[in-house]
Amino acid sequence: MGKTIAEKIFASHEVDHPSGDIHVIRLDAVFCHEITTPIAINDLVERGMDRVFDPDKIKVVIDHVTPAKDSKTAMQGKILRDWAVRNNIKDFFDIGRNGVCHAIFPEKGFARPGYTIIMGDSHTCTHGAFGAFAAGVGTTDLEVGILKGVCAFKYPESMRINITGRLSSGVFAKDIILSIIGKIGVNGATNRVIEFTGPVIDSMTMEARMTICNMAVEAGATCGVCAPDMITVDYLWDFIKDEYPSKESALKAYREYTPDNDAVYADIIEYDVSGLEPQVTFGYKPDEVKPVSEMTGEKIDQVYIGSCTNGRIEDLRAAATVLDGKRISDSIRAIVSPATPDIFSQAMEEGLLKIFMDAGFCVTNPTCGACLGMSNGVLAEGEVCASTTNRNFNGRMGKGGMVHLMSPATAAASAVAGHITNSKLYKGSGG
Amino acid sequence: MKNFSGNVLFLDRSDINTDEIIPAKYLTEISKEALKPFLLEDLKLDGFEHPRDIQDKSVIITRANFGCGSSREHAPWALEVNGINMVIAENFARIFRQNIFNCGMIAAELPADTINRMFSSFSDVETSVQTDLKKNMFTISGNDKTEEIPFSISDFDRSLVEAGGWVGYADKHY
Structure with missing residues (x-):
């Protein structure tokens, strides 16, 4: 019987x-940030087990x-x-060198085909x-991962979503994943990859x-996964060129982690995205x-462009094209947080930051900040944010605030209009 | 082992997320006890009043996909420091469910019709649950009604509950 990834x-x-x-599986990498790791560290210290399984991992x-x-x-x-x-x-x-974990760790080459990765963060x-195979875990799993380099999982059942068709101009990965979550629901992939x-x-x-893949967890999934291909190799090449004589040989090695033709899936969904319009959430759940x-x-009060979902260079380029x-409208305020220092520098070199600033955006340092209402753009009660982030839960960006999730292009267009609207990049379905 | 019996808090909604269970602004706390006053502070549920409705409760009965969203173990900790060590639902978000057992607490999954029956028979009256982990069942009672309800718990999850959590288990085995 064939196997899934x-x-x-x-x-x-x-x-x-x-x-x-x-x-129980062996871990190739354990990622840590300052919100969920300190309690694990304190517990290890209290137990007299202040050590790590492998500092390089x-x-x-x-x-x-x-x-x-x-x-x-x-x-x-x-x-x-x-x-x-x-x-x-x-x-x-x-x-000074920090950025949003799920943007900076890939940028440093820490995520590789076939790796097992955990982090105390659901968007892992x-x-x-x-x-x-990268999964968010709680602090206790993280603690054991740090100490022993292992983690326990239920054997992963996979579902396959096969995406075909032709994406209209102005419709992005964010619109695809929002529409998928809308179709399968926030509980639609629970316990599945x-x-x-x-x-x-x-x-x-x-x-x-x-x-x-970032938003797979919003449908309940353990992990979202794409088979490695030459695009993956190209992205990683600077980090792996000493390990493989050529890109082709790297690809051949990585092909070990493509699914077999006769792999068994719990469900297979065929999804034709031709004619898909830009999407937005309207309630307090990502499937609305x-x-x-x-x-x-x-009506909106704030626009936020950034996060582990949409704070990367392509996202800033799309938003800057619109801006x-x-x-921006006098009635709103707008914030952009490039997700890493490299993205920040790149955006500066390409003149994107000037476009944001000329438009009236506040450009912040790389941080998760406003996405979860911890800093850098918390909403007041009753306020509404057009946001490129991944969660619209009640109170997510501040108590009593409302978040509408959307692509960077839609967020930029909404900033200019002062209310939710499609960007000029979208010229209608089939366009 | 922790206590898995006591008064029931009914939460009649699916998809109650971890931001509702404990808002992100409290994640700057580095002690579990500090989370106590904020459990379910942002819960969006008609008729629910915080903190009145969580006083003296030990068990939660709710609908589907409880604990979806963030990986924060602060969610089970916030329950734990309020004396709630058992949640009964149709199903749970994966990370939350694992966190519960990793803390030596119980997440019991029951079919939708059993959950429906408990809501219709008991959610309007003061209700308590007595759990017998050895027999894999709990007794739910309120007003004059009593019902014995079996639930399943895997051997692995049971060993976590008995070991008081995953750190103790893993340290012994790996």
Whole structure:
């Protein structure tokens, strides 16, 4: 019987099979940030087990609240910083070099095909874009991962979403994943891995694949995953060129982690995206989705462009294309957070930051910030944000606030209009 | 082992997410106890009043996909420090469910019709649950009604509950 991507990765990483469908797997990387890791560190210290399984496989960043906003967040950073020094962890990204975890770790080449990765962050599923099994976990799983380099999972059942058709101009990866979540629901992939396949995925950049996989967890999925191909190899080449004599040989090795033709899926969904319109959420759940055209005119107070979903260079380019030469509406305020220092520099070199600033955007340092209402753009009660992030939960961006999720192009166009609207990049379905 | 019996809090909604269970602004706390006053502070549910409705409750009975969203273990911790160590639902989000057992708590999954029956028989009256983990069942009672309800728990999850969590188990085995 053939295997899915996740089954192949599990087969090559199995450490133990303690009972039933529970499999303990070896971890290739454990990612850490300052919100969920300090309590794990403190617990390890209390237990007299302040050590790590392999300092080279632990990657650490301060990203959620940076620069620290108060004594408590400063202490979270300090606990992480001191621990990294104590345990000889070299890949520690502190302020000045830090960015949103799911943007900076791929940029550094830490996510590879066939890898197993955990992090105390639900959007760890992003790294599945590289053909990795990457799952968000809680602090206890993280603690055991740090200490032992293993994690227990139910054997992963996979569902396949095969994406075909021709995407209209002005319709992006974000619109695809929002529409998929709208179709299958926030509980539609619970305990499953979603394999994204088909010609639309095959022609996507790694950035776009990361946007798709990033939101797999919003449908309940353990991980979203794309089979590695030459686009994956090209993205990683600077980091792997000493390991392989050529890109072709790297691809051949990575093909081990493509699904078999006779792999068995719990469900296969065929999805033709021809004619798909830009999408937006309207409620407090990420599956409450409709076309932007049905929400046009909806009042907003703030626009936020950034996050692990849509804070990458392509996202800033799309938004800047819409904003070029324009001003945001006087009735709103707008914030852009390039997701990493490299993206920030690139955007500066390309003149994108000037376009944002000329339009009236506040450009912040790389941080998760406003996405979860921790800093850098919290909403007041009753306020509404047009946002490129991934969650519209009640209170997510501040108590009593409302978030509408959308693509960077739609967010930029909405900033100019002062209300939700389609961007000029979208010329109608089939356009 | 923790206590898995006591008064029931009924939450009649699916997809209650971790931001509702404990809002992100409290994730700057580095002690579990500090989360106590904020459990379910942002819950969007008609008739629910925070914090009145969580006083003296030990068990939650709710609908589907409880705990979806963030991976924050602060969600089970916020329940734990309020004395709630057991949640009964149609199903749970994966990370939340794993976090619950990793903390030595119980997430019991029951069919939708059993959940419906408990809501229709008990959600309007003061209700309590007595859990017998050895027999894989709990007794739910309120007013004059009592019902015995079996639930399943995997051997692995049971060993986590008995070991008081995953760190103790993993340290012994790996």
